[in-house]
Amino acid sequence: MRIRVVDAFADRPFAGNPAGVCLLPVGAWPDESWMQAVAAELKHAETAFARPSERADADWDLRWFTPVKEVVLCGHATLATAHALAADGKVAGKVAFATLSGILIAEVAGDWITLDFPVNRPIETPVPDGLAAALGVEPEAVYITGELRDLMVVVPDEPTVLGVTPDLRAIAEITDREKIRGVTVTAASAQYDFVSRFFAPGSGIPEDPVTGSAHTALAPYWAGRLGRDELVGYQASPRGGVVRVVSAGDRVYMRGQALTVLDGELLV
Numbered sequence: 001m002r003i004r005v006v007d008a009f010a011d012r013p014f015a016g017n018p019a020g021v022c023l024l025p026v027g028a029w030p031d032e033s034w035m036q037a038v039a040a041e042l043k044h045a046e047t048a049f050a051r052p053s054e055r056a057d058a059d060w061d062l063r064w065f066t067p068v069k070e071v072v073l074c075g076h077a078t079l080a081t082a083h084a085l086a087a088d089g090k091v092a093g094k095v096a097f098a099t100l101s102g103i104l105i106a107e108v109a110g111d112w113i114t115l116d117f118p119v120n121r122p123i124e125t126p127v128p129d130g131l132a133a134a135l136g137v138e139p140e141a142v143y144i145t146g147e148l149r150d151l152m153v154v155v156p157d158e159p160t161v162l163g164v165t166p167d168l169r170a171i172a173e174i175t176d177r178e179k180i181r182g183v184t185v186t187a188a189s190a191q192y193d194f195v196s197r198f199f200a201p202g203s204g205i206p207e208d209p210v211t212g213s214a215h216t217a218l219a220p221y222w223a224g225r226l227g228r229d230e231l232v233g234y235q236a237s238p239r240g241g242v243v244r245v246v247s248a249g250d251r252v253y254m255r256g257q258a259l260t261v262l263d264g265e266l267l268v
Contacts, residue, residue, distance in 0.1 A: 005044065005262035006080035009210040009241035011111075013261050016241040017210035019080035020047030022266070023088070027051070029063070032070070038266065039065035045205045048077040050085075050097070058098035059091065068204035071181070072100040073148060075115055075212015075254060082106035082113050083258035115254045119247070120146030120217040128178055134170035135185065137163075144180070145217035150198075151175075152184045152217055161187045161195050162236055172201040184214045186221075192242070193231040194222045210241030216252045223247035 003022050010016025020042040024030070029051065039047035046064045053061045062081060064074040078097060085091040086108045097104045105116035122143030128151070132138050135153065137160055143152040151174075155161060164185050171183055182200030189195045196218055198211040208214075215233060223229050233243045246253040 001266045003038075003264060003266040004084055004260050005042070006083050006258050006260050008076035008079040008083070008258045009212065009235075009243055009256040010259065011257045013259060015239055016256070016258070017076040017208065017239070018044045018261070019074075019077035020044050021077070021080050021084045022047070022049045023081075023084060023090075024049060024051040035063070036065055036070070040067045043067055045208050046071065046074045046077040048074070048081045050081050053098050055098050057103055058096045060085070060095060060097050062097040062099050062104070066204045071203065073117075073213045073216075075117065075215065076210055078104060078106060078115055079113050079212065079254075079256055079258055082108055084260070086113075087260060111257050112255055113258060115212060117213070117216050117252050117254065118147075119220055119250050119252050120148040122146070122152050122217045122221050125151075128174055130170060130174055131183075134167045134174060135164055135183070136166065137185075143217070143221070145184070145214070148213060148217060149180045150182050150184055150214060150217065151178070151180055152186060152214075152221065155185055155187050158187050158189050158195050158236075161185050161197055164197060166199055168199065168201040168206050171199050175200070175202045182208070182214075184211070184218065186218060188222075188225075189234060192234040193226060193228075194218060195234050195236045197236055207237055209237040209239040210235045210243065212243065212254050212256075215243050215245050215254055219245040219247040219252045219254075
């Protein structure tokens with residue numbers, strides 16, 4: 001079976017967020033334990049599995065697995081899958097994916113791919129016990145990000161975001177206790193509109209290089225603060241990646257590039 005590694009939200013190799021991509025034939029899903037084992041073998045934040053859909057409202061069915069669990073929403077692996085489909089000539093223009101988060105649309109236009117995702121509006125919440133100590137910074141405010149259920153932590157400035165060295169074990173304990181996926185740390189930026197980092201050790205992702213799904217909450221938050229709907233975010237992980245976003249009511253549009261860095265055969 002063919003398997004690829006695609007760097008998403010990247011314009012050069014070994015940047016952005018790598019995702020495994022398996023395009024499957026028509027038919028039933030493989031056993032979930034097998035898909036989970038493949039994702040664990042690749043060890044990327046997510047591995048995407050897609051098959052031609054039999055639904056009238058979708059072109060492909062799409063699922064995402066971290067090294068330890070299936071997730072309900074993933075931006076960069078959706079972008080990576082659209083890139084792989086376009087590279088194979090299986091899609092031109094828009095493609096509709098049936099997912100655990102409903103129908104998601106990706107539109108391919110040359111080197112750029114735009115994702116159409118549901119918004120996750122942040123709602124301010126009290127600072128959970130132990131969060132400031134786990135991050136090593138004092139939050140200005142903390143939000144729950146809608147159905148996505150991340151914690152979004154706003155800090156004073158960009159250097160604070162860049163300097164965060166979290167206690168990942170403590171973060172995992174907090175996310176488990178609060179029944180959330182992960183923690184986004186964000187601040188305004190001079191070069192970009194905002195910067196962020198994302199930690200989800202409880203999902204097998206110590207620090208995610210570029211988290212498309214987190215931008216479904218970052219986009220409306222920063223649009224409200226900055227008074228503009230079109231923004232550029234930079235996820236300041238060691239690999240780094242730029243996400244161009246548009247906050248549009250109940251939808252968030254995310255635009256990025258991708259490239260295949262590995263194309264091979266899965267023998268098992």
